[in-house]
Amino acid sequence: xxxxxxxxxxxxxxxxxxxxxxxxxxxxxxxxxxxxxxxxxxxxxxxxxxxxxxxxxxxxxxxxxxxxxxxxxxxxxxxxxxxxxxxxxxxxxxxxxxxxxxxxxxxxxxxxxxxxxxxxxxxxxxxxxxxxxxxxxxxxxxxxxxxxxxxxxx
Ligand SMILES: [Zn+2]
Numbered sequence: 001x002x003x004x005x006x007x008x009x010x011x012x013x014x015x016x017x018x019x020x021x022x023x024x025x026x027x028x029x030x031x032x033x034x035x036x037x038x039x040x041x042x043x044x045x046x047x048x049x050x051x052x053x054x055x056x057x058x059x060x061x062x063x064x065x066x067x068x069x070x071x072x073x074x075x076x077x078x079x080x081x082x083x084x085x086x087x088x089x090x091x092x093x094x095x096x097x098x099x100x101x102x103x104x105x106x107x108x109x110x111x112x113x114x115x116x117x118x119x120x121x122x123x124x125x126x127x128x129x130x131x132x133x134x135x136x137x138x139x140x141x142x143x144x145x146x147x148x149x150x151x152x153x154x
Pocket of ligand 1: 004008024025027
């Protein structure tokens with residue numbers, strides 16, 4: 001997206017300038033009244049609901065790619081055979097073998113069950129914020145400063 005006034009490709013704001021709602025850069029926004037931060041996601045919600053829905057359905061968590069190794073390592077740690085371990089996690093032995101080699105991927109729900117049963121980590125959070133972080137470095141607002149402080153604490 002580009003600033004509707006100067007065409008600069010940068011962080012954009014929604015602003016009312018001379019009575020019109022415009023999407024403009026930080027410097028052009030000074031000619032009017034900023035009504036909020038402009039984000040691509042917000043635009044898609046307005047312009048294309050289907051597209052926005054697809055984005056919001058995206059899972060924020062995902063099964064780690066080396067789940068097989070983790071399962072195998074845990075089984076070996078416990079000194080269990082495939083048969084015993086399969087019984088422990090209420091799974092068929094044949095399926096367990098496939099899980100360990102990575103040819104069958106557990107669902108997110110199943111991975112969570114296994115996490116609880118075995119005390120291992122099989123689910124990772126997907127990060128979706130680095131783009132905004134990079135953009136905000138040029139024009140840091142008070143809101144950004146507060147957000148950054150909170151992030152550093154946590
Ligand atoms: Zn501009």
